Amino acid sequence: MSSRRIIPEEDDVDTLCYFLRLPQVISICLAFSLVASMGNERGAVGNWCLAIWCLCFTVTVFISMYECFYCDWILPFFWYKLPITYACYATLFCLLTSIMYPIFYVQYLPYGPSRDRAIAASAFSCIACVLYAIDVAYTWKHYKFKNIPCYVHTLPGLLKILESAVACVIFVFISNTSLYLHQPALKWCVVVYSICFVQVAVAMLLKLSGWENRLPLRLPIFHLGQTMLSFLLYVSAMVLWPLYQFDEKLGGQPHWYTDMSCIDELTDYGCVWDQRLAVAILTAINLLMYVVDLVYWTCQFSVGTEHQPSTPYPLHSQGVSLQSSVEP
Template sequence: MDNERGAVSNCCLTIWCVCFSLTAFISMLECYYYDILPFWYKLPITYACYVAIFCLLTSIINPIFYVQYLHYGPSRDQAIAASAFSCITSVLYAIDVACTWKYYKLKNIPCYEHTLPGLLKILESVVACVIFSFISNTSLYWPQPALKCCLAVYFTCFVRVAVAMLLKLSGWENRLPLQLTIFHLGQTMLSFLLYVSAMVLWPLCQFDEKLGGQPHWYSDLSCVDELTDYGCVWDQRLAVAILTAINLLMYVVDLVYWTRQFSVGTEHQPSTPYPLHSQGVSLQRSVEP
């Protein structure tokens, strides 16, 4: 396009290319090698859920952080067309998800993606990927070590969610040495605490003038320079802070869910290790003269 795209727009372009490649790859496998894995039937609907959300987000992010900074001309028209087709693609993938889910419902096949923990895992990982698209701009965090700790938080929690999803989809989570509820509760508690630290550090270091931050939009030269083609860096900092708060809220819901599951599981456990034996002893004593 003969102009600098910027980190955020490059991430949108990468998402579109990856979605196209994976869709072609999955389509070929479904035609010839659909039974290559025992859990293959779970992958297409999981992939479609992710891509529907990703394409919808890129349809929003690309115009806000890239298209509006372009000058009128062929490059701007092409960028607008790309965003429009991304929105259409999102709708088509959403239809794919709805049709697959309806088919699973008719066949009595359980669908993890339509449960509350499954939906939360998808949203948590998607929001983390959107954060990655913004922090690919190294100017957001490079000068301050505290912001690099926030990067470690985002990557650690994303890996944790990805591992939990893979264990669930492959059916290997039942092989864990820990109880399933305790495993998810511990992981969610860890992610919640890490995101609390990121929720404190990121806005504090980015917007507090005493710590080297920029509290006002007009203090960032990339926002007031009319010649820029890659968006306002201050807006990207604010977007990361908002997305961190959104993911923290979802981790709170996830934590409440698994805490409730753990408490319900403990309520159904017997209070004494041998309740039937004790009842038998008391009954025997009652019939003795």
């Protein structure tokens, strides 16, 4: 007899997720194939979008196969949090590629087959974004109806997802090392982005694995200290990056038309000045999210409560699976 009981509501959400994942895989595969068929013409931004689509395709197929072949097993207690967390990331990444690829690459392509394929790839990326968003919305509604706690349903969880997603986009742009190698202050900004991203990744892994309660510090103190450090680091980046990128006295380029990559024929990285501006805007966005995160954990610490997003998970701390908690 199977060790996993399937209740009607769970069966419904699984059925819809299976129904959505096939068009998700097809849309991502088509976007990937169209850009890959462009060969060396796809540019650096195209390579990054290609990597994102490839990752989404691989993870979606893995999750589908895992649930298909191991649906009768007792899944790890953290498994049910993984698909919706991944769907949130996939929604954001597909949205970002749908915006980045046309703005930073497609518009510079000459009219012809390559431009048509790039536009079609952007359209399929938009379709995949919508499909992943439906997946998130339906699963979110299902978990809320069943009173199932999930990290991405909380304000800190949403902020961590957004902070890490924005940091990934920053990494896409700073992969062009000519943006910062000429100035030590700009190199420091790259270090800031890396340190803060690692901190967010560690916090996410601790939460999803259920190991957060094993920390020697109380959760409000741990998150407050981590968020305060990231906030201060991003403040320094918010000052240094625009100053050294756009101040002519410090070797920057204050105007778009002074950058030859924006007025000459398409280069491997597209318009470099636009990428400098994009990193500055993304830095400001992440700084704003760290401010919200800092306010939240300051309030949690000031009221002296230990009611954190991880404590409402008694099943997790006891290592009990979600499926085994269902009454027979």
